[in-house]
Every structure is written in C-alpha cells, then in structure tokens.
Amino acid sequence: MVLRYMPGFGNDFETEALEGALPQGQNSPQRCPYGLYAEQLSGSPFTAPRGTNERSWLYRMRPSVQHVGRQVKLDLPHWKTAPHIVEHGAPLAQLRWDPVPIPKEDVTFVTGMRTMTTAGDVYTQVGMAVHVYLVTAPMVDEVFYNADGELLIAPQQGTLRITTELGILEIGAADIAVVPRGTKFKVEPVDGPSRGYVCENYGAKFTLPDRGPIGANCLANPRDFKTPVAWYEEKETKHRIIIKWCGGFHVSEIGHSPFDVVAWHGNYAPYKYDLRTFSPVGAIGFDHPDPSIFTVLTAPTGEAGTANVDFVIFPERWLVAENSFRPPWYHMNIMSEFMGLLYGRYDAKEEGFQPGGMSLHNCMLPHGPDRDAFIKASFGELKPHKLTGTMAFMFETRFPQLLTKYAATLPTLQDNYADCWRGLEKNFDKNRRDWNG
CATH class of the missing domain: 2.60.120.10 (Jelly Rolls)
Structure with missing residues (x-):
C-alpha cells in the first residue's frame, strides 16, 4: 500500500500499522498509545514558511537517540x-x-x-x-x-x-x-x-x-x-x-x-x-523547445530559475514540429550535465551510448548530436514520429562537476568519444543558399 505524495507541496499524511497507535489531536502527548515514544524528524528549519516546512512525527518503540x-x-x-x-x-x-x-x-x-x-x-x-x-x-x-x-x-x-x-x-x-x-x-x-x-x-x-x-x-x-x-x-x-x-x-x-x-504523520x-507516468509537452507547430520542459524534479537555489540540481528525463514522446531540427541542438550551457541511459536508445547518440552508460558535459563545454544523428535529422522526412522504448535522464547542476579518480581511471571510459563529432565537415558554400547535403 502507498500514499499519494506531492514533493514540496506541504501535504500531510497519517498512517499507522497498529490500530490506535497514532495519537489524535496532539503530536507529543504525555503518554503515547502502546507505550511508544514520540519523535519529530525535521527536514527544514522550524521557522520555514508553511509551504516549505517539512517534518514528520514518528511513534516508535525506542527513540533514535539510542541509534x-x-x-x-x-x-x-x-x-x-x-x-x-x-x-x-x-x-x-x-x-x-x-x-x-x-x-x-x-x-x-x-x-x-x-x-x-x-x-x-x-x-x-x-x-x-x-x-x-x-x-x-x-x-x-x-x-x-x-x-x-x-x-x-x-x-x-x-x-x-x-x-x-x-x-x-x-x-x-x-x-x-x-x-x-x-x-x-x-x-x-x-x-x-x-x-x-x-x-x-x-x-x-x-x-x-x-x-x-x-x-x-x-x-x-x-x-x-x-x-x-x-x-x-x-x-x-x-x-x-x-x-x-x-x-x-x-x-x-x-x-x-x-x-x-509503528505510526507516523507529516510531510517529510x-x-x-x-x-513512465511523466506527461511530456512539446512543440506542436515549429521550433525546438528547451529541455527544461522535461524536468521531473528540481532542487532550487536562492536565485530564481537556477537549480542546485535538476532531474530531467527524455522519455517516450511524439515528435511533430514542422521544419525543425528535432534532436537536441549543438549548444554550450552554463549548467553541468551528467547523463545516463536507463534503457533503449538516445536519439542524439544512437550509437556508443549504452543502457547503464554515462556522459558528462560540464559547464561551457560544447556538445550535441553526432554526425549520423545530424544528417538523419537534417534530411529525414518531418512526419509525426514517436520515440519509443527509451528512457534517458540528466542530473544537471549550476556547479562544475569534478571527476573522481575512480571515474577518470575507469576502464569503461571511452577514449574515442570525441570522434563522434569528427565527421562534421564544412558544408558552407556562399553560392548555394539551399544546402541539400
């Protein structure tokens, strides 16, 4: 059994594994039912605003001071x-x-x-x-x-x-x-x-x-x-x-x-x-929306719109925008992006990025689709297309992500990753405005 939870929205639950174990009308009564101890677990300062104040009252056999x-x-x-x-x-x-x-x-x-x-x-x-x-x-x-x-x-x-x-x-x-x-x-x-x-x-x-x-x-x-x-x-x-x-x-x-x-109530x-219950939204006319539309959870900072961590996913979804480059475009970002693949293929890197694999594109290091993905997206027929059987994610932070020695020396580190962009040759021709490959 589960309860519905809304992260960060101050919802308050009550649940007991033994009938009558949860005191009614008083968080810390003089004598708790069944000889239990009342203990508060706080996830925010006591004086945090009501909407962000998080705490739960636990009614347990022994207090955790013994732990x-x-x-x-x-x-x-x-x-x-x-x-x-x-x-x-x-x-x-x-x-x-x-x-x-x-x-x-x-x-x-x-x-x-x-x-x-x-x-x-x-x-x-x-x-x-x-x-x-x-x-x-x-x-x-x-x-x-x-x-x-x-x-x-x-x-x-x-x-x-x-x-x-x-x-x-x-x-x-x-x-x-x-x-x-x-x-x-x-x-x-x-x-x-x-x-x-x-x-x-x-x-x-x-x-x-x-x-x-x-x-x-x-x-x-x-x-x-x-x-x-x-x-x-x-x-x-x-x-x-x-x-x-x-x-x-x-x-x-x-x-x-x-x-x-034995029983608890609260919102922490x-x-x-x-x-798979994430409901994506996206462009239904033209142009490519920012990946922020795929944010599941965010851990904010004091600066509006700048996250300590964003948890972003790239799930199954329809691609329908007209006259638009559909995969993630080439970009340099102020955020640092650590990416993983849970299953399937990632549309911007169909080869070399395996389920269970990882990538890191740190602050202001350029990245984007490999050559094959670029050609496919540039010249493919732009009919509605559904990406299926895929789930990638990103842990994105405002701070630089520093490698551990373990990560830097892992035998699974791909020494040829940058080669995926090597085939992006110069296509510029001042006499041909309508480039067609």
Missing part, C-alpha cells in the same frame, strides 16, 4: 563528497563511459557505491554528487542514513526493495525513489544483481517545478508520487547503523532493529515515482 552511541570510523574509499579535488590527469573534455561491470563479489548498496562526480560544498549544503551503485547482496541487520543530503535512486538493472523507518518502497527500471536526509533505510536486491544511478543532493530538497504557462496539468503530476504506509518490525537482534556526516562514515551498534516506527517522507 548514535559510541561510534567507530568506517572506510568507504569509493564514496566521495564535495569538495573533492584530485589530480587524475584526465583532460578537460566531453566524456562518456560504457556501463560499469557488476562485480561477482558481495557488495551492498553502501559498499557498492562508486562516486563519478562531485560539485559544490557539503559543508555549506550546496551542490551534489553523482554515483553509480552496484548491489549483489542485501543489507542484513545493517541500516544507513545520510546526514549530508537526500538521495535520488534510479535503478537501471534489477529491482530494489528499500525498507525505511516510514515503510517499504520497491523500485525497478523506470522508477525512482527519493530518501530524505536523515532517514534510516536499508536496501535489498529483489531479482538478482542491481545497478543504477544515485544523485546525492546536498542542497534544498527536490520539489516539483513550476509549470508557468503550461498550466495545471502535464509534466510530473502530483498524484503519481507515492510514499509508503507505516510498517514496523519488532526484532531484538544486533544491528549496525552506518552514518554519513560531512563526507565521513561512522558506525554504531544497537541491540534491536531501528525499523520500529521517502517517496517513489514511475517515470
């Missing part, structure tokens, strides 16, 4: 945090990778995290990091929470079961899940090894973008976001809790499961979204 006791440091060398500047010798260039192979050994969602880029500064809570996750084993009696930011998780292969303090979510390819900052969770593969992408957002929470003149409907509709109902386990066994805080990792041990929240919660 952070004596801690020991944990080394996770492949998970990096901004600012992270390393000498790796990679040139400034457009970059693309083939899929990262899934290892044969056991790796969990935490130990299998591989950071590709970092941007901004976790200490001032701006910027983001992009990771690839590789999962071959479940987290058993082990729980993780991230104090540095929220996590947007996008599987590319395999299904994940994400057990959180507030309930259980299950996601597969074409789904995403967002786990808020500070929320405890564990991850288990459901149907074999899993691989996917993670955006770790240090800044303001993801929210739905304004639609402007588009109006009330289309893009990501609030009704399609879902958050879990209350679920708990009464498990008196030793558990490890891994905490990420300011780029470091720490472990504490407790003698019970922290998934002991994990959620999932099926990317």
